[in-house]
Amino acid sequence: MTVGQMLREALSVHSMCPTADIPTRINALLELVRLPADAVDKLPHEFSGGQRQRIGISRALAVEPQVLVADELVSALDVSVQAQVVNLLLDLQEKLKLTVLFVAHDLRLVRHISHRVAVMYLGEVVEVGKTEALFQQPLHPYTQALLRAAPSMDPTDRRRSVSLTGELPSPLSPPSGCRFHTRCPIAVPMCSQQRPVLTCKPSGQLVACHLA
Numbered sequence: 001m002t003v004g005q006m007l008r009e010a011l012s013v014h015s016m017c018p019t020a021d022i023p024t025r026i027n028a029l030l031e032l033v034r035l036p037a038d039a040v041d042k043l044p045h046e047f048s049g050g051q052r053q054r055i056g057i058s059r060a061l062a063v064e065p066q067v068l069v070a071d072e073l074v075s076a077l078d079v080s081v082q083a084q085v086v087n088l089l090l091d092l093q094e095k096l097k098l099t100v101l102f103v104a105h106d107l108r109l110v111r112h113i114s115h116r117v118a119v120m121y122l123g124e125v126v127e128v129g130k131t132e133a134l135f136q137q138p139l140h141p142y143t144q145a146l147l148r149a150a151p152s153m154d155p156t157d158r159r160r161s162v163s164l165t166g167e168l169p170s171p172l173s174p175p176s177g178c179r180f181h182t183r184c185p186i187a188v189p190m191c192s193q194q195r196p197v198l199t200c201k202p203s204g205q206l207v208a209c210h211l212a
């Protein structure tokens, strides 16, 4: 399908506008994601990776969502192209007042783009907080290990990375109690029996840990 056909499909299946207005709406969507108007007649293979991600974003925006789930949106792109797509996403968030759920493994990117961060381990959220508070003072042992393991750009940074030991358990058969107890460096006996729930701490962060 051409870009125009893909956008037309989204607009007509969801009855987003009268049929006569579809071409105008397609042009507006392409403009929104900074693609040229002649993209409408082209096929996906005629675009670069970053442009293809923008086509995907335009199709998602065609249905005028309030929430956009961006799952590993830029992980397959070069760093320079990642920056373009991320900056576009930030502009769109501001312009359209969108809530974006940005799912990623790149911590620097997460810090750059997010207002709030949720850290997941084995399919469960273990910590939630405002971005800077969470990066400055992580409270959950898994978040702490995750941040220590991230490469530092500061050559004077001599912190030792504390690597987690043990295999990642299967999410199909997760450990009892706290799912992190088989790898947690500060686990105590109750951790394998009682499942911690997310609890609000004085800093405002929500943490699921008996000892946090």
Ligand code: SF4
Pocket: 140, 141, 142, 178, 179, 180, 181, 182, 184, 185, 186, 187, 188, 191, 196, 208, 209, 210, 211, 212
């Ligand atoms: S509940 Fe126990 S095992 Fe889980 S993160 Fe906290 S200290 Fe570690």
